[in-house]
């Protein structure tokens with residue numbers, strides 16, 4: 088099947104051609120592990136999970152690498168401010184190492200709740216310091232670097248087409264707008280590859296290097312890790328739209344300087360989730376975590392379903408009402424599936440309609456419409472619907488097979504009432520049968536009398 092992806096590098100929707108026949112190298116910029124991720128941060132990983140699952144469904148072996156930034160990301164995306172990890176340790180009274188361990192686990196737990204498959208490999212920035220130093224040595228040898236008071240900087244004027252991703256030559260590049268002002272820098276877009284430890288403070292995370300004691304610049308790890316694991320040029324690089332102007336142009340420039348090659352052929356960027364029209368931010372009181380969703384009675388999978396109703400390149404406007412509607416929508420799908428009968432029989436035509444939608448630059452909302460249309464249609468027997476939708480869910484990742492199984496697993500008390508109801512119906516005692524049905528409904532159990540007899544389901548998201 089032809090797959091089309093909107094490539095930020097060329098600003099075009101392009102036919103996807105993998106470098107190797109059956110394999111795709113995929114790199115996703117991972118989280119900076121200094122705090123709980125909010126659901127807006129996590130939504131991006133849902134989209135890339137669908138991309139990965141879809142490529143696997145098209146018989147590609149996907150090698151997926153994700154970095155975990157546990158050092159070097161400063162409070163501004165440029166090279167100013169404090170290291171986010173070093174700052175968090177004051178907040179929590181722990182070492183930067185403990186902060187990293189804690190929030191790596193939180194991140195892994197969060198993506199598990201959203202049924203996001205883990206990458207083939209996670210790499211922590213602090214695990215690759217040696218390789219990062221080697222990489223900087225090459226940059227220095229090739230004369231891309233210069234030294235200023237606070238670190239070793241990359242001279243972006245030495246790279247042809249720097250900023251191609253963001254059309255940087257066309258957007259405003261005034262210092263202070265895009266990048267904080269540093270009078271020692273040769274060009275406003277220059278960035279640190281190695282920062283020196285400040286003389287007056289003792290950092291938890293710092294290393295000796297040929298240039299002095301310090302720590303790597305934030306952009307460096309992605310260039311190094313992707314080269315280590317996926318080679319000089321790999322297939323797809325993904326990340327948030329906020330990476331378009333600083334992080335990704337810098338990654339690309341460093342990689343190209345070292346290897347002479349384009350780092351990745353396709354660059355995909357997801358838009359951010361908006362909350363009441365604004366950014367999701369702690370200061371605005373709109374910082375929603377997975378735990379908070381659960382406390383309010385929502386399933387993380389309902390959030391996944393909501394996210395997939397949106398296209399990854401357009402901003403999703405999150406509201407609690409929209410999440411509630413998504414939770415009801417998902418419950419309805421599971422209820423339908425639970426009432427469908429085995430054995431399972433596939434309908435390839437419907438599956439192809441679905442894959443067609445996703446192959447069109449991950450149009451998951453069109454894909455979900457295919458599922459809904461099949462559920463609503465009387466043209467297919469229920470065992471066909473069952474198999475087809477469960478197959479499709481290998482890509483959507485709503486965990487429908489598991490949710491269906493749980494819905495059919497009823498408590499003992501309900502099973503007893505259901506037996507009594509069958510007896511009542513045999514005796515044509517409709518009053519008892521109806522009152523039993525009412526009691527079951529109150530327990531959240533749906534009862535239907537089908538050609539194959541009485542059936543009951545209890546959806547638990």
Ligand SMILES: [Zn+2]
Pocket residue numbers: 115116117309334338
């Ligand atoms: Zn990155």
